[in-house]
């Protein structure tokens with residue numbers, strides 16, 4: 001699997017996810033501004049990957065002679081919903097101004113994320129019923145992390161264990177993370193993959209064709225409400241209606257216990273062009289009104305289990321999430 005990013009000591013190689021699946025092209029990011037723009041323009045995306053890349057952005061900034069504060073405040077303005085960004089920047093602030101120490105911290109953030117994914121894959125795969133089709137939304141794979149993936153990690157491990165028949169992937173309008181990125185990953189892994197448009201999920205779930213839904217998360221509030229790619233909430237309602245397991249896989253860096261519920265999570269609104277245009281061509285009259293919320297909130301009550309690297313949490317999530325964080329802090 002091609003890594004989403006690779007630290008090279010004086011620059012960061014970044015697989016340009018806007019060009020996938022047509023072209024596997026690595027950009028060379030050398031400055032703070034290169035990194036900030038790559039995050040804003042979604043050349044890199046996915047909560048854990050954004051956190052890791054931002055950490056290396058701080059290292060590049062310090063090597064350019066910029067202050068830690070300049071770096072952190074520029075990167076904080078890139079994308080508002082994925083809490084991993086703010087979590088990684090807080091760690092970088094604690095590491096301080098010394099570039100060598102900052103580099104060490106950024107590498108640690110990356111390594112910890114990779115290990116967390118392997119662990120979540122192991123734990124989460126046990127929750128997948130035997131011999132079912134699994135549906136996933138957006139891309140929570142190797143491309144969205146330091147490697148292996150969260151939701152994709154769970155599914156690929158479950159597939160290795162013989163539990164998964166086929167993976168169904170929602171195309172994920174408007175940025176098409178499912179169609180362009182997740183199918184690309186699963187095909188590279190040799191896992192049988194079926195692409196559907198977002199509006200086909202309800203029909204297939206109602207026919208009993210999907211045995212589990214596994215998604216990632218951008219931020220998990222203290223009560224277990226989950227912010228994830230727009231469309232996740234809709235799938236959770238379908239899962240509840242039809243008694244299908246709805247599993248969220250996310251590292252503890254995605255937990256935001258300071259935010260009480262999903263209502264307080266900031267939801268990014270992106271440009272209307274991303275909805276109105278496909279491949280440079282408008283798909284509706286240009287003067288139409290357009291909304292583009294990039295994430296939605298899945299209420300904790302629609303979630304079967306949250307898989308983290310520190311264990312699987314079941315309802316009531318408030319208590320369970322606090323416990324896994326307390327156990328490790330104390």
Ligand code: MRU
Pocket residue numbers: 045046047048082137138139140141144145149150151177215216217218228229230294
């Ligand atoms: O807008 P994106 O592509 O950054 O959104 C990504 C998602 O919503 C993912 O599901 C989430 O970040 C988890 S990635 C392991």
